[in-house]
Amino acid sequence: GENVEQHPSTLSVQEGDSAVIKCTYSDSASNYFPWYKQELGKRPQLIIDIRSNVGEKKDQRIAVTLNKTAKHFSLHITETQPEDSAVYFCAASIVLWRETSGSRLTFGEGTQLTVNP
Amino acid sequence: KAGVTQTPRYLIKTRGQQVTLSCSPISGHRSVSWYQQTPGQGLQFLFEYFSETQRNKGNFPGRFSGRQFSNSRSEMNVSTLELGDSALYLCASSRGDTDTQYFGPGTRLTVL
Numbered sequence: 001g002e003n004v005e006q007h008p009s010t011l012s013v014q015e016g017d018s019a020v021i022k023c024t025y026s027d028s029a030s031n032y033f034p035w036y037k038q039e040l041g042k043r044p045q046l047i048i049d050i051r052s053n054v055g056e057k058k059d060q061r062i063a064v065t066l067n068k069t070a071k072h073f074s075l076h077i078t079e080t081q082p083e084d085s086a087v088y089f090c091a092a093s094i095v096l097w098r099e100t101s102g103s104r105l106t107f108g109e110g111t112q113l114t115v116n117p
Numbered sequence: 118k119a120g121v122t123q124t125p126r127y128l129i130k131t132r133g134q135q136v137t138l139s140c141s142p143i144s145g146h147r148s149v150s151w152y153q154q155t156p157g158q159g160l161q162f163l164f165e166y167f168s169e170t171q172r173n174k175g176n177f178p179g180r181f182s183g184r185q186f187s188n189s190r191s192e193m194n195v196s197t198l199e200l201g202d203s204a205l206y207l208c209a210s211s212r213g214d215t216d217t218q219y220f221g222p223g224t225r226l227t228v229l
Binding site for chain 2: 001032034036042043044045046049051089091093095103104105106107108109110
């Protein structure tokens, strides 16, 4: 089955700096890669996702890049703010875009991001 | 639209008991997936239901089961609870023909 590795497990940055979290996946058939942010005691929230037909996607201060050949994808957060502090999870999935097929998200181990004021 | 809701939010059970957790998806969403979150194992997929049918299943023992009703609400059941079943159980809903999953707040299960 799919295996997703995520690095680093903890990341501490100064406010205003950039943060990068990297994930690798094992199944070359995976075609959907979401990123979730989970604050303490709260539900995981989708912050950005990318599909395998796209190499990069950006949403304001957040961007994700995908390298299908190397089977890795990364989350980039620019101009970090204290409210960015949370655990970030990457995930991979094979989605077949039809109702008869199911999909499952395989998650990385998570990265605890701390943004120091 | 209202988000994904889960009940109860907290549960305390003892070993050997069974438990039922409930998940109400976002209106219009037909797929419900369940995940177990623990500090040691992270987020692990349990199963997915779509139109009252289990479409996908993770690597959990048969003590973990689920079902989905005609209104897309889903329940999961854990029988013969073990200490290791203590975890946050999250459900996520999606339209079913797309990929985006939205999570509920979770049910915190503690097994004593």
